[in-house]
Amino acid sequence: MSFAALKKLNLTPLSKRVSVVLLLGAVALVAISGILYLWVLLTGFEKASWQYGAWNRFSVALESNIAAWYAGALWLTLAYALAFIGVIADRKRINWFLLSAVAVYAAIDEITVLHEYYFLLGDHIAKLLPFIPVSYTWVLIGIPLALLVLVLSLPLVKILPRGVSNGLFLAGGTFLLGAIVFETIGGHIEILHNYDITWHFMLEVHAEELLEFCGVIFAIAAVLQMAVVDRTATGFHLRFRGYADAVPQAA
Secondary structure, eight states: OHHHHHHTTTOOHHHHHHHHHHHHHHHHHHHHHHHHHHHHHHTTOOTTSHHHHHHHHHOTTSSSSHHHHHHHHHHHHHHHHHHHHHHHOSSOHHHHHHHHHHHHHHHHHHHHTGGGGGHHHHHHHHHHSSSOOSSSTTHHHHHHHHHHHHHHHHHHHTTSOHHHHHHHHHHHHHHHIIIIIIHHHHHHHHHHTTTOOOHHHHHHHHHHHHHHHHHHHHHHHHHHTTEEEEEETTEEEEEEOOOTTSOOOOO
16 A cells, blocks of 8 residues: 555655665564564563563554664655655755754654653643543644644645645645554553553554554655656766745746
8 A cells, every 4th residue: 555655646766766775674673573473472581581572663653663773764764755855945945943942852852752751741731631531641742743843844745746735735745644544443452451461452552653654754755756867978976856836847
């Protein structure tokens, strides 16, 4: 499904190659995590076994491991891409740099699990609500932050070429589907099974993490469309694609 979604965006060769490589890495990582979980499950979660140690390092359900570092690396790649476009853009550069800073924060968050501490404020907010619509109270902070990023992005997104803006909306929707919707579903599954690690929960978590990976990769692919690489007889020429409200210029 992820590769099919990329095809619909009519990506440039640069963005297509980068996103396909990153998607292959994400799919491979989720697959390895799932296989190791099944292996650990069959061996009775023997903590002294090498399978258990490998699962701890690759599991997308755990923090501070290879999976978390890959997620952080994806956000840093997006940050670099946004900053690079900001450098070559003819205007609105501060908007690109601002979004790059948001991506850097997201990378730090993935690696250090900062969002898990949002519950300190989320618990207080939950007490003021007539009912709690989420299973993890940190989500009550995450949703307003996501809306804030959307508001900050709109002045730039509305003047981007349609394919780029559609790609960014697809990216945001895919990421939030995993980070908010699937995260909440996973929490309810956890509560239903008394916080035991069940196959239902693990299946949901793997789907959630794959959606989050894909969301960031879709964003990278969309942003890189703003960099056009023209091959010449002596090498190549890199240029800014231009905004949708600008008069088209010859290559």
